[in-house]
Amino acid sequence: MRTHPGTTRTSRLLGSLLLVAAAGVSSFAAAPAPSGRAEPPLTPLGRIVPAPMRVEAGGEGYEITARTRIRAATPEERRAGEYLAKVLRPSTGYRLPLTDRAGGDGIRLRISAEPRNKALGAEGYRVLSTRGSLTITSWTGAGLFHGVQTVRQQLPAAVEKRTGQRGPWRIAGGTITDMPRYGYRSTMLDVARHFFTVDQVKRYIDQAALYKMNKLHLHLSDDQGWRIAVDSWPRLATYGGSTQVGGGAGGHYTKAQYKEIVAYAAARHMKVVPEIDMPGHTNAALASYAELNCDGVAPPLYTGTAVGFSSLCVKKDVTYDFVDDVIRELAAMTPGEYLHIGGDEAHSTSHEDFTAFMARVQPLVAEYGKTVLGWHQLTGAKPAEGAVAQYWGYDRTGAAERERVVNAAKNGTRLVLSPADRSYLDMKYTKDTPLGLDWAGFVEVRRSYDWDPATYLPGVPADAVMGVEAPLWTETLSTSAHLEHMAFPRLPGIAELGWSPAATHDWEAYRTRLAAQAPRWDALGIGYHRSPQVPWPAR
Structure with missing residues (x-):
């Protein structure tokens, strides 16, 4: 392990939080799959690249459905919402309308100057996934955008395809709190x-x-x-x-x-x-x-x-x-x-x-x-x-x-x-x-x-x-x-x-997270080097 100024607390908590993340994922109450079809595996909360600063897993998590709305009120929130909708609509087949009405459900994009958000800096964000809603909060538009990238990686890789795919489109429950090491x-x-x-x-x-x-x-x-x-x-x-x-x-x-x-x-x-x-x-x-x-x-x-x-x-x-x-x-x-x-x-x-x-x-x-x-x-x-x-x-x-x-x-x-x-x-x-x-x-x-x-x-x-x-x-x-x-x-x-x-x-943890990116690259049409150092999934 390596440390640098400002990460001591993260360092102490990291191991326990990752264990909590794994445990929280196992408690996700998955709906039964349609007859004869296996559900896509649920990505454990925080198993993404780059690794997030803090992960607190738990709860049922959110599922994007045909009823999902994207709630975004300000221009910056709407820009992030429109970007997310363009990613999600082709593969899910859902309308995912944007609305500026407040509400406790759906995908909620929020810019907030609360001290806890400002403490995450100009690019930090927080993702909260619960049964009723998925909320991305940041102090800035850049932070919202980075939060959207995290949400993409938490969804099945097929979400990246430009044609209709079968769901379900689930995100593990809990909270990711994240900010960059370097600007x-x-x-x-x-x-x-x-x-x-x-x-x-x-x-x-x-x-x-x-x-x-x-x-x-x-x-x-x-x-x-x-x-x-x-x-x-x-x-x-x-x-x-x-x-x-x-x-x-x-x-x-x-x-x-x-x-x-x-x-x-x-x-x-x-x-x-x-x-x-x-x-x-x-x-x-x-x-x-x-x-x-x-x-x-x-x-x-x-x-x-x-x-x-x-x-x-x-x-x-x-x-x-x-x-x-x-x-x-x-x-x-x-x-x-x-x-x-x-x-x-x-x-x-x-x-x-x-x-x-x-x-x-x-x-x-x-x-x-x-x-x-x-x-x-x-x-x-x-x-x-x-x-x-x-x-x-x-x-x-x-x-x-x-x-x-x-x-x-x-x-x-x-x-x-x-x-x-x-x-x-x-x-x-x-x-x-x-x-x-x-x-x-x-x-x-x-x-x-x-x-x-x-x-x-x-x-x-x-x-x-x-x-x-x-x-x-x-x-x-x-x-x-x-x-x-x-x-x-x-x-x-x-x-x-x-x-x-x-x-x-x-390295050992990273190579596992990296390997999990391969299906996403396949869905995006990105050709890549299948290094023998990485445990890639079978194609």
Whole structure:
């Protein structure tokens, strides 16, 4: 068991509460199944991913029927109610009308500023399942939404199908009280190496939202492609975005399409964190505009997978006109507080130039109302006040590099942790995995899950860790099926590290809960890696 500040009480109660949960489930008074048909098994209260903070099982629990109404009065409550209804209606076949009338029955969605709800923070929630009603309470719309994801997982997996299914649709009795360990829980999708359409990005957003992720980091530019329209530099998208790894057609998002992605994520209480990687990883930009090169000569477009060979010309004033324009236009389209400026693998930029570049670019981010987020190489320069460094090192990362990150954290730079040999979803599971890379090693499900963000980097103050991220790089991935095979089952584990109390961290318990997700993924059409480390149910 691991603990961290604020979880001592949870730690003491956890074992007994889980036993109570199991005992409470066994007392559920199930109605007899129709002749010749077995009921779907009832999911024990709290046997979900991420593991909830506190579970108090008991009582008969709630059954969704043709008479069920969803009671939601305020706009935020109705938004959560409409989302839940869209999930439930196709499979159950029930109307599930929304009503703003108060009542003691049905599914009740409540935003309440009572002290006990505010104590759960901006994303916490409470689910109460009784014979007469199912109530989700939170202080915020985000909390209600996360509570809805919990309710989804408590229902039979067939609820996720888009065609009519047989019930019953029961939820075990008792109370779940939950809140996140970290406020920053992210996944990253690289759309630069291979381009993914708006609909493909939306599909990935939905998959991450099911596990309570609240950030989508979009890697929008790299050597192989520039994926966002910039009015002041139009060839970035039309020419720089015209290809991808392997020489395919590539693509880019118009501003309207980018805003569509941002809005779709926001409706699922996820904020988009856009990344323009610089000063390296910039061949697509250099190919688009010759003046960004020190010699004034544009290189050809690049469709390979090497890194570290490109660099903006740090000493040219036009470089900062370019950066200013890009940041200004991107910031105007992005409601979230963070803008990622990359900074990794700038091998063709001298240390002096790298430091000078970051000193000029970080204030531009602040000028347009955003907070700097950069890969941990930012700590090799001077991080701006309030800046966040994203650590992507791994076991073989040198001591000097780690020390720079630790010292920066001690001096106030906050960290997001995405160690490559733990949370990079594009790493092969084993040597036989047909997709992915292996430069950080093989990353099976247990290795991806079995680490603690609070202690991963010795010497980093616990309060410097903002959260975790699961990056998905796409040098070898070009379809949604590819994304899903590499993300599942590892993405839920990183989500749990970001959400669940440290006291719940237990591989043996987790692998059982993870295995129970498989029928849900089957129902959702998510292809996944059936790791031998997980006791998957028979198909």
